[in-house]
Structures are given as structure tokens and as C-alpha cells.
Amino acid sequence: MSASLTPRQQQILDWIAERVRRQGAPPTRQEISAAFGFRSPNAAESHLRALAKKGVIELDSGRARGIRLSEPAGVSGDYLPLVGRVAAGSPILAAENVEEELGMNGQSFSPPAHYLLRVRGDSMIDAGILDGDLLAVHRTPEARQGQIVVARLGEEVTVKRFHRRGRKVQLRAANPAYTAIEVDLDQQELVIEGLGVGVLRRW
Amino acid sequence: MSASLTPRQQQILDWIAERVRRQGAPPTRQEISAAFGFRSPNAAESHLRALAKKGVIELDSGRARGIRLSEPAGVSGDYLPLVGRVAAGSPILAAENVEEELGMNGQSFSPPAHYLLRVRGDSMIDAGILDGDLLAVHRTPEARQGQIVVARLGEEVTVKRFHRRGRKVQLRAANPAYTAIEVDLDQQELVIEGLGVGVLRRW
């Protein structure tokens, strides 16, 4: 997608990101030039154009300090990845599935959350999980009766309540409009990706 | 700590913080004026001076967009106070009401959350807010039709949907088993403590 940056370009991008993080506002052309010892603001201008062309920044024309970082860098620690739609066949935490990093500590949940998964549909509405809600997930392959799990059936990832009887598993929705999914462990592969440990909703 | 802001000042500070969060750069005086309908950039200028005087922002003189938030976005850091039962008559954020500090950034919500309030009862169940859920609250005295608000009526703090017709306000539950609370602003005092901006549930 975005062409790789030259070392110089990377250096400049890093500096800009650092500036935004520390000063709260992007630099001007002349500030960039001063920082790198350019004698002409146009050196900065052309670097910015190159960076914009490669898609790592966006320039708002005609605005003072109109530089925006395409991907806000600065993932330092207490962040949980937000997983949106899971691409068929890919591991849940593959980079392509991560939409955003949310500033919150997984330890706020017990057991701790490893990531947040956006829930689609109203199949868990009676458990107070609405369409678009973020399910806090603890990665573990173990589930007990009645727990809310993130399960992978073939290429599909779903959120349901887990019920097991011997070699048969029922994945039950929390909504009378849905019928339970029956899985025979000898016939189909079922992977428990994790356990729901909480819900986060943003309006 | 920081001197208390007037509602108008809080509103302007919130708007600036939101801008910084979303656009990556602080606004200019004319942008503030445009957003609030001021006809003169000087209205924004004097508000900024007032905010700087109270220590919630810092101004870099002679720089375009030289506004820095003293405490990023007016939110103290990476922790949100969890407010449980609110003692009668005390301010919501009084230390006696804070049960715990949760490791999450208020910026995960938009507008940013200032604290979490434990919701009691099932009066908001149809909005997906269950007994014991934590409501993320953005402090502001302003509410629009239908928004979920934290309101104080006399000594009681409640979470309801806000509806206003002239001097009469209805606080509606999201549960058919409850009847709406009618408030005549000329008879009773109603304080909007904040706006619900999200929900956090821990199992």
C-alpha cells in the first residue's frame, strides 16, 4: 500500500510525530527546516509532499501547521487493540484486523482482557451486548458452561454462550429470535478463541 | 486544583480538546469564533486568556495554533475515577464517592469521559445499560434532546434520557416499567452533571 520511506523521510516523519506528541501541534515548514538545519523552508515542503504522496501524512492546504499523521503513532503500553471485522482465515490479532488501539489497561478486567472485538448483530442483546459494542476478550481455549465465548467455526468468528454435553457443543445466542448452533466436535472444528470478560460501548 | 471554569469556559475548553484529538492540531482564534458564532476573533482571544489564567491551557505567544492543553484534554491522565454511590449532597467527584481508579484513558470516548459512574437498577435496560454497569460520563451542563444524562434532582443523582419542552424537562427511563420524571424548572432545581458517552461492563 504505502511505499516504504527513505531513511531521511522516516527520520523526518519520526521527528514530526515526536513534535505532535510533545507539543500538541504539528510543526511549520520553517520549524522542520530549523530542526534539520535546512537553509530553505522549501526543503521541508518537498519532504512533506513526498510523505503525503506516500500516504503517511495528510496536508491541509492553506492552514498553518496543517500536517496530520495518517496513523497516530505512539503505542506505548497500556493499549488494547480493537479488532473489527475478522478477515476470513486470518488470526484474530493479525494487523489487518486491528482498527485502532484504545487507551485502556486490560487489567481493568478480570481475568485480564487481551483485546477488544467489535460485535456485529443483535444476537446477544439479552446479555446487554448491542450491535457495535466492543467485547473485551481474554485469550484462552478453555470455556465453562454458560460463559460468553469468542468461537471460530470454519471461517466465521462468532460471539455466543458456550454449552457442552460430551462431544457436542451448543453455541447459544442471547436472543429468542435466534436458534442455537449445534456443533459435533467429531465432525467440525471448533476453536475457542477467548472468553468475554466485559463490554465497552462508545456513543 | 485548577480554579473552576465557568460553563462557557468549560464548553470552549472541551471543544478545543476535541479539536486537538480529532484534527491533531489546536484551533486558531477565528476557528473558535466560527464554531461558537462569535463575530470577533477577539472573543476567542479573551476566552483563551481566561483559560490560560486559570491554568488549564498554555499559550505560546506569536505562534499559529499556539494553544497547549495543560492536562491533555482536561483529563488527568490514564486513569478514570469510578464513582459508586453518590453521598447525598456531595459533589459527584468528591473523594468519598470514588471507589477505584480504572486504568483507562478518557480519550477512548468522544467527547472524552471524565469519570465512570456505577448505574444502579434496571431503568435503562432498553438502552443496553444493566444494573451494575459503569457509565462513562463527560462533564458538561449541556444536554440535547434524547441524550443520556447524569442529572441531579435535589439530593438524588439519576441516569435518564433528557427531553425538554420550554421550562419543563422530562427524564425518561429506557424501560416501560418506569414512568418518566417530570421537572418544572421554575419549581425544582435540576442540575445536569454530565453526558453519558459510553458504557463499561466487567464480568
Next chain:
DNA sequence: CGCGTTGCTGTATAAATAGACACCATGTCA
């Protein structure tokens, strides 16, 4: 070889921006 990209210098200018000065109305505090 010519062509495009990178990485600069140097100059110029229109537009964006901060911020001064003057002024007004309202409320509060002592």
C-alpha cells in the same frame, strides 16, 4: 542516454494568524 526521484539552496509573496486597541453590557463582590 534521458527521465524520474531524492535532497537540497534561495527568493518571493499571498494568505493565515495572533493579538493590540477601543468599546459595551451584565453581574458580583466588598
Next chain:
DNA sequence: TGACATGGTGTCTATTTATACAGCAACGCG
């Protein structure tokens, strides 16, 4: 009563800033 904060309108200007134009040198690609 006067002083002071709040919340504005209106105008003007010095500075800051983005960005165009004209060049130059080095490099890799086909």
C-alpha cells in the same frame, strides 16, 4: 459606590506560515 470578571462586537496590523518558482547535484532505471 467602585473595582473587577465575564462575555461579547469591531477594526487594524505585524508576524507567521504555506507555497509557488527557479535552480543544482547525485543516483538508479530501462
